[in-house]
Amino acid sequence: MPTTGLPELQIYGRGGWPEIVVRVFDSASxxxxxxxxxxxxxxxxxxxxxxxxxxxxxAVEHGGRWGAHRSRSRLGSVPVSGKVVHFALPVRVPWCPPRRDCHEAARELRRLLAARGIGPLHLNDGLRMAVLSVRAEITAWVRDETFFVTLPSSGAVCRPVCDIVEVTEGIVRCNEDLGAPE
Structure with missing residues (x-):
């Protein structure tokens, strides 16, 4: 297991908007x-x-976007708070991962959030739907291959289940913002 708090690089494809995303995390405040x-x-x-x-x-040269926000580490023995700088560049061919049912997607989201030190998490599986309660202000529903997430900072957000990494990061970001000192 890597040492806690080291810089981290994450690269992944998004299917909702065909793009490649690069994120760099560091534990500086x-x-x-x-x-x-x-x-x-x-x-x-x-x-x-x-x-x-x-x-x-x-981002400017290739018609992409970029930003920075609070986040938590993904690697190391204990997740730590910090920040992430990210950029996304459009790709010509959409990325389409294998289909995933709502229960499997909700369990994977719970696993990804728990690995980032977010919790306690409460998962409820229903008929063709799953609900994950993160905290009073953050809830994720999974239905028809779509995440529906309520975030105080941006309201209701809909993302395809193939964008689970983006959904996870959005929840982590909101959770960090809610827990940050004023």
């Missing part, structure tokens, strides 16, 4: 709003922030 425009370029003497220029250039 969240420092607020991500700079944009002229503020994106750090001063010459700065020791950090140049990676954001690179990410922005890639």
């Amino acid at each position: 969240w420092c607020g709003t991500v700079p944009s425009g002229e503020r994106l370029r750090p001063p010459v003497e700065a020791e950090g922030g140049r990676g954001l220029e690179l990410v922005n250039a890639l």
Whole structure:
């Protein structure tokens, strides 16, 4: 098992919007709003922030998008809080993983969230539907190969079950934001 708190790289395909997503996690504390425009370029003497220029250039050049937010680690013996910088680039061919029933998708979402230190989690399987309660403000329903997730920051969100990584990260992000000091 890797040492807790080391940087992490995650690359995956999204099927809902055909794109490839790259995420880089680090355990440094969240420092607020991500700079944009002229503020994106750090001063010459700065020791950090140049990676954001690179990410922005890639996204602009290839019609993608990028951002940063609070998150939790995926690797290591104990999940830790930190931040993630991500960018997504469109691909020409959609990624279509094998079909997954709602119960299997809900169990996998529960496993991914528990691995990130989110819990306690409550799963209820029903007829062609499963419900995962994360906390009072966050609930995920799985039905007809679709996740329906309530997040206070963005309301109801619908994603195909093939985008389970994106759904997981959205829940982790919201959970971290809700638990963050004001």
